[in-house]
Amino acid sequence: MQRPATPVPQEPDRAPEAAGRRESTPRLRGDLRAAVPDASAAVGVTVAVFAFLWFRMEAGTSSTVAVMPFMDDPRAYWMYLLSQAFGWSALLWAWGTVMLGLVLSGPRTARQPPRRTLERWHRTTSLTTTALMFAHALMFAAELVRHDTRPAWLTRLWSAFADSFVPGWYDSGTGQIAIPVGQAALYLAVPLGLLFYVRHRIGPRTWRRLHRFVLVVYVLSVWHTLLYGTNVWYGEWPRTVLWLLQIPVALLLVVRLARPARRAERLGAPRRPGGPGLPEWTARALGRLAAAAVVAGILAVVISGHDGGRTRPADPPASTPHDHGSG
Numbered sequence: 001m002q003r004p005a006t007p008v009p010q011e012p013d014r015a016p017e018a019a020g021r022r023e024s025t026p027r028l029r030g031d032l033r034a035a036v037p038d039a040s041a042a043v044g045v046t047v048a049v050f051a052f053l054w055f056r057m058e059a060g061t062s063s064t065v066a067v068m069p070f071m072d073d074p075r076a077y078w079m080y081l082l083s084q085a086f087g088w089s090a091l092l093w094a095w096g097t098v099m100l101g102l103v104l105s106g107p108r109t110a111r112q113p114p115r116r117t118l119e120r121w122h123r124t125t126s127l128t129t130t131a132l133m134f135a136h137a138l139m140f141a142a143e144l145v146r147h148d149t150r151p152a153w154l155t156r157l158w159s160a161f162a163d164s165f166v167p168g169w170y171d172s173g174t175g176q177i178a179i180p181v182g183q184a185a186l187y188l189a190v191p192l193g194l195l196f197y198v199r200h201r202i203g204p205r206t207w208r209r210l211h212r213f214v215l216v217v218y219v220l221s222v223w224h225t226l227l228y229g230t231n232v233w234y235g236e237w238p239r240t241v242l243w244l245l246q247i248p249v250a251l252l253l254v255v256r257l258a259r260p261a262r263r264a265e266r267l268g269a270p271r272r273p274g275g276p277g278l279p280e281w282t283a284r285a286l287g288r289l290a291a292a293a294v295v296a297g298i299l300a301v302v303i304s305g306h307d308g309g310r311t312r313p314a315d316p317p318a319s320t321p322h323d324h325g326s327g
């Protein structure tokens with residue numbers, strides 16, 4: 001295939017950076033400071049979710065207790081409730097920061113806040129998300145230490161740390177898959193978020209390519225929750241809401257892929273001068289089709305009610321601590 005001898009300049013590829021060059025380069029320390037209001041709001045949301053979960057446990061309507069009847073005491077299991085609450089705020093913040101990222105890399109509209117503001121929100125919410133994910137896992141580890149009856153502290157600490165943070169260590173029920181999925185989300189979120197602050201070393205193009213994988217972090221987070229969250233264990237309204245929340249993300253992804261901010265990423269006609277080669281064009285076209293299929297898939301799940309939720313048993317199951325292995 002004959003490619004044009006003179007490459008067509010792809011100047012709009014630089015457009016978003018041009019705006020960035022005018023402001024001073026964001027640094028991690030500055031962004032951490034800027035994330036304080038955002039993180040405070042996240043703590044507020046976590047406390048509200050914690051209170052809600054506590055209230056449900058007291059009122060006898062907790063799905064967690066339906067899955068694990070021994071947990072019928074919020075005073076004894078407050079650390080577990082706090083871990084769940086951090087899990088929910090982490091997921092909510094992940095949702096928000098992914099939406100902001102998709103807005104930033106999608107088409108500009110007149111009603112959007114200034115790009116600088118959107119970028120700052122995206123960076124601060126992303127830092128907060130990682131901290132919330134970590135707090136969620138840490139509280140789970142703390143809960144394991146608290147309810148471990150072995151006398152040696154070091155054994156308890158190591159066991160809780162390994163169960164929570166070492167992939168493949170947790171060996172009970174659905175957790176054998178769900179926990180490594182959550183760990184993968186956490187361990188990918190850290191480098192993919194922080195690489196931004198060293199992008200001048202790795203090059204903006206490499207950084208952009210790597211940063212796209214944050215979508216994988218989000219998908220892993222949602223998958224982990226659908227697999228393991230006892231508050232979305234049964235095929236009831238909380239699980240439906242969780243699925244519904246994925247529709248705006250999938251729709252924004254379709255819009256972002258169909259009308260990317262960077263002209264160089266636009267699909268255009270195959271084999272157009274200056275455009276991508278046929279294999280890359282095909283991959284991009286397939287990516288857009290896959291995103292549209294995801295929207296259709298989520299709609300099908302919500303409408304059909306086949307959302308992977310288990311049926312609530314008439315009698316509470318007998319289970320051992322943290323072994324929510326069977327539906």
Ligand code: HEM
Nearest residue numbers: 084087088090091133137164182183185186221229230231
């Ligand atoms: C080291 C990584 C992780 C560990 C050890 C872990 C552990 C757990 C455990 C044990 C549960 C079950 C709680 C229940 O009974 O409901 C759970 C649920 C959950 N996790 Fe994670 N998780 C990790 C990473 C993540 C990440 C990255 C997210 C993303 C935001 C996340 C969000 C959630 C949510 C929303 C729930 C549902 C809580 C509920 O049903 O109330 N987790 N996680």
